Amino acid sequence: MQKKLIVAIVIAIIAVSAIVAGWQLTNVPSADARPIKIGLVAGYQLAEGQDMDRAAKLAVQEINDAGGVYVADWHTSVDIQLVKIDTENDSPDNSLGPVTQAVEEEHVDMLIGGYTSSGTLTNQKVAIDNRVPYIITGASSSLVTRRGPQANYGNLPEGDPLRVDDAEGMSYMFHYCTTTADYSKTVVNFFADAMKPLLDSTYGFDDSRNLRLAILYRNDAFGKGVAADSKSIIEDSNLPIDVVAERNYPTDAISFQTDLTAIKEAKPDAVYVVDFVANTAEIIREGQKDVGLNTMYIAVECCEDPKFYNLLGEYGTDQLLESKFAPYAGPPYYVEAIGTYVTNYQQKYDTLPGMMGADTYDAFYIAKDAIERAGTVDKASVRATIESCSMDQMLVLTETGKIEFSTGTDYHEIAPVTFIEQLVWNADVQECRSVIVYPATAPGVDSLKQADFVLPEGYAPGSP
Amino acid sequence: MKRTLVNSLDSMKRGVANFSRSQKFYFIIAAMAIVAILPIFLSKYVVSEVLTPMIIFALYASSWNLLASSGQGSLGHAAFLGIGGFVSALIAIKSGVPPILGLLLGSLLSAAIGFLIGLTCVRLKAWFLAMVTFGFSVIIVTIFAELDDFTGAVLGFPTPLIVDRGLPFYYLTFAIATISIFTMYLVMKSKIGLAFKAIHQNELEAKMVGINTAKYRLIAFVISTFFAGLAGGLFAYSIRYIQVSVFDPYYSFLPLMIAVIGGLGTIEGPIIGSVIIVSIDKYLPRIDPLLGGLIGQEGLIPLFPAVSNVGPPIRMLGLGLFLIVVVIFAPKGVTPLIKKAYNYLRSSPQEEKLK
């Protein structure tokens, strides 16, 4: 009897030990565990690149402070290690080398960033060839994900060198950003839906009178892309808009009075300015101050930057800004996450965030989500989980309220919501601040619109 | 004209004969062997993103150097780098010509345009020529941008594959550059090169001894822009993309910096200069962690609150200072200093005693 008891106890002890040992083994952090290397592709010579850098560092710090990213394969959470990839001015010749180094020598697990279209189209080749997931948070050209077979080569003609045949490689590219088509669409629709009715009612115009639009843009891929997209959307959607003037200037132009004078003579109702912060601010100032073109100016979303408000001064009052991220339209903010981000950013860097950083910030959280759902840093698995991402929207609003990458012909793009803000003078800070005036709502946001759109003081429409 | 050509070829032949007997010859053979074999042991990144650019820019700077040796300091050589790049790529893509032939055609067209520009420059003094050449590089950007529908220059486009990246492309570049630089060496050592030197020294005197300065200046332009175009084609194939950024003033100043720092007028100057400048470009940012973040967050950044990335401005400022210091204190470039150091290290104790 005693012998049996002893045997039973021994067996029990062995069994329990085995179970405990087995349990311990499956949960011991793997020896392979290491920080996740994410390369940030940004041009540090540019203000936008610095904004991306700050946003990235903030996201990485937040994620790491909260415990890091849990990788099931390694049974543990690991930190994200930010690998800086400085493409200087982000021209093609300067962006290939650093990205190649990051992929081939530092073996980054993922890439986030990309700013200019040309630079990104160049450096993404490395990621395509090496099968590295690349969440592109800049680059207004949709070709960065649409140049492959999945999107019918972006309608590029056969033989065009920009086409990429490597479908598998292209599947690693993701575009978390607005394209020139996205924001042109919002702008021209705003003119048709909101501005034209207001003009008609204020000045007693006949409904058949089309809105007179002038486009003034910088002569590079970005400016030309927006101008072309705007015109084609107007045509395709049969909008009641006439493009009465279209002028461009070299990218290093400093004075725009002559172009503005020519536009003034074409008598527009509104001027769509396509350029970055410094030039757009200069155009809006010169237009009103020197040329006497007291019309409605609308700037592109890349002007959503502290410097823009600073350079505009009072001349920004009642002018328009198309945007997808509005750190100046509040508090209270249309989405709580924005308030949190702005506060944290300001606390850490003593300046307000710009637009480029917002996409980058979100992208790091997308990366975290994808790796955790994949349970591994294996690039192919992570690629698949990015593609199946279904997170709630963060700083960038989407048409579905969720972050989802399309697998249709708008391959691996999200459907961002862009809106129109109007600038109002804020005597406290002696600068303009913004309020959202269009559209009224967006999914996931009860009400987007913060104020009614008004015509500026001293506004004069083009000729009837 | 024919007599000049025959004379030049003759002197070139003699030049080659003399050269192969000199000690320098063996040194160069050794150096070339190293350059040929070493890359096999290095990573693909270093071969394609560090060594290959060194060779391409050595070729580019040599072409500029040849022009400068005739007293014509061009500030717009990027125009020809870009023309060569665009034409090579466009011809290969649009008419299905093999890319290597595209390289040749690009260089020829670059030389043709160089001839035209040279024509406007033959009677100009140094400063005017500098302005005109710079001006031309600005005009060419506008032309390419206006013809965007044909050139695709504004967004740019990928260049066709000539040979695989890494070692194959490296060897191709090495071969082409060696032949080109050797050709330029022969030219500079020949009577033509002598005429260049004479014109550089004092154009008036050269005219007085009967040298047709206009003709030789034009020859310099054509040869120089041919090889600049060739370098441009190689450059476009090496970064596998071409766009208007290739016309950036930086690429006009680069060959100047390389040639002057390396040693203006010499053959080894642009080569050594290229090694130095490309090394600085690629490796200075990486010294940062070694210096314990000196050029980073904790070190210099607090001194410059207006900039978040102090590296590139400091590097460019340093290069500017380097250039000025070389021109003022070592006008023959860095190479003679290296030679002196090398000789000093090589000299035996007996020689030392005798000194």
Next chain:
Amino acid sequence: MITSGLIQALLWGVASGCIYILLATGLNIIFGVMKLVNFAHGQLLMIGAYIAFTVTTALGLNAYLAILVAMGSVALLGVGLERFTFRKVLGTDKLNEIFVSLGLIYVFENAAILLWGNTAQQIPSPLEGNQLFLGQVSIGYDRVIAILVVIAILFALFLLLKKTKIGLAMRATSQKSTASMLMGVNIEKIYIVTFALGAALAGAAGALYGIIFNFNPTIGALPTIKAFAIIIIGGLGSIPGAVIGGLLYGIAENTAVYFLGGTWQDAIAFTLLIVVLAIRPTGIFGEKGE
């Protein structure tokens, strides 16, 4: 077709031409007396703009008084430049001046980036927004003041060169430097004064530029080219030539943009330059003093 828009463009041409005149005159003086060509001259304009900006924003100084501060500081900088770089290469290979200029361009641009950052800035002016109306066209008071300032500076320069002893020495040196030396003119002192003067003019141009346009560290390059184009058209070494050339250039630039669109803005300058040089390699009015 003379529209009010065209007249407006002409008016602006005059205003921007004035800034170019200052720059070109400075270059001209330096070339006339020292036979030196400084491609980094536009950088002095840029530094002038930044210095004016700093004293205006940090010390609250009036933007127009800041012009004087800018002139003085840049003049000092010019003295340093002459003493430590250009003097060393004067007399050596002509190409060396070009090389040194290039190095200076990199040094100044990047020093400015390090000190002030590379985002755009603007000098706040007390007269901002006020317009002078002349019939159908208008011109900002800032631009009118710029024109007046330039006229004042040129007049002062004229008095200096024609009426003072040092002006006489400068003119003598520009004619024949060897003969001047034999007559007891201290060449080194003349060089310093000349360069300082040229730099001061660039500084003034920069301060005016910063009030009218927004600026950043890279704006120096293009004005230099335009100043050279003006000198070449007006004649190297000729001050009246620079004035006429500057006005013509400013007007031509704006008119071209009006008719052809902004893209050809820079190319116009160079095409004009190349055409003029192809026809007359020494410029329209020819060279003085060589």
